[in-house]
Amino acid sequence: MSWLSTFIRPKINAFGNNTKDVPDNLWEKCPSCDGMLFHRDLKAAQYVCYHCDHHLRIDVIERLENLFDDGQFKEHAVRNVPIDPLKFKDKKKYADRLNDAQKKRGRKDAIVVAEGKIKGQSCMIAAFDFKFMGGSMGAGVGEGIVLAAEKAVKGNMPLMVIPSSGGARMQEAAISLMQMPRTTVAVEMVKDAGLPYIVLLTDPTTGGVSASFAMLGDIQIAEPGATIGFAGKRVIQETIREELPDGFQTAEYLLEHGVVDMVVARKDQPEKIGSIIDMLMNTNATPKGKGKKSTLKHDNDDATSVPLPDVARGGNQARLKAAAK
Ligand SMILES: [Zn+2]
Numbered sequence: 001m002s003w004l005s006t007f008i009r010p011k012i013n014a015f016g017n018n019t020k021d022v023p024d025n026l027w028e029k030c031p032s033c034d035g036m037l038f039h040r041d042l043k044a045a046q047y048v049c050y051h052c053d054h055h056l057r058i059d060v061i062e063r064l065e066n067l068f069d070d071g072q073f074k075e076h077a078v079r080n081v082p083i084d085p086l087k088f089k090d091k092k093k094y095a096d097r098l099n100d101a102q103k104k105r106g107r108k109d110a111i112v113v114a115e116g117k118i119k120g121q122s123c124m125i126a127a128f129d130f131k132f133m134g135g136s137m138g139a140g141v142g143e144g145i146v147l148a149a150e151k152a153v154k155g156n157m158p159l160m161v162i163p164s165s166g167g168a169r170m171q172e173a174a175i176s177l178m179q180m181p182r183t184t185v186a187v188e189m190v191k192d193a194g195l196p197y198i199v200l201l202t203d204p205t206t207g208g209v210s211a212s213f214a215m216l217g218d219i220q221i222a223e224p225g226a227t228i229g230f231a232g233k234r235v236i237q238e239t240i241r242e243e244l245p246d247g248f249q250t251a252e253y254l255l256e257h258g259v260v261d262m263v264v265a266r267k268d269q270p271e272k273i274g275s276i277i278d279m280l281m282n283t284n285a286t287p288k289g290k291g292k293k294s295t296l297k298h299d300n301d302d303a304t305s306v307p308l309p310d311v312a313r314g315g316n317q318a319r320l321k322a323a324a325k
Helices: 003-021 039-044 060-067 094-105 139-154 170-192 233-240 251-256 266-283 301-305 316-324
Strands: 027-029 036-038 073-076 111-118 121-128 159-162 197-201 219-222
Touching (some): 060 121, 073 139, 094 170, 121 139, 159 170
Parallel strands (some): 159 197, 197 219
């Protein structure tokens, strides 16, 4: 070793040491245009690329802060559900996987139930946390949607669900599939109370989530470029052995084909959603609490009268009816 490495190098290292504190994630690359995005500017732009308008995924809490007036909202704690009743294990125990996600994300499951005002209009929101096991829907997430529906009915306010999910949580097998009818019954109760049910589809909304409550909104809003579908493009292509069109399963494609009502940029969402709620709540002019009858027309009004097996119902109806009183 020469003096170069024993004397000069430590000096140089010490000199450059203050760069150590600089985090290495100051810049992010846009997945659409490859443009470099400075983290502070990206945050200020609500995680929308300022080169090409591509909507990147946004943290659930930041999304809620951007939606609600002054970033203020009240979070409601989701009731506990039995943990891992099937004792499922793949490479890792499901209970451990869940525990890790809970520690990392600081919440019980992949859903946040929040109440606040959007442009002065009260609204109950159930929003998915995609960073929590890919926003997958198990009993805990189902419970969150039921809770949000109950609170919306009780508080006489609209319910908005914001899915961002890969679908059913496979570790909960049939229990996760049961959340499909369960959440469907929950949102039907909101509709029965004459309250608006809005869905804001974000990237991605797929699987069992898109096959249940996520497609049942009175108003279906989607975020630009969001992937929305049931099975993935490749799976469909291999099954039907046909080439699928460009933009298949994007928000814009679904708008063109009548599956969603509008595609709204993130920065315009509070304004748009606020005015929709204002419009729907005002047409619903029955005095509060007096035999509220829906003025919204639902094609599937009869669906709720079809008795569901107890296990699928999960006690929703009785609880929601009690909450509606
Ligand atoms: Zn871009």
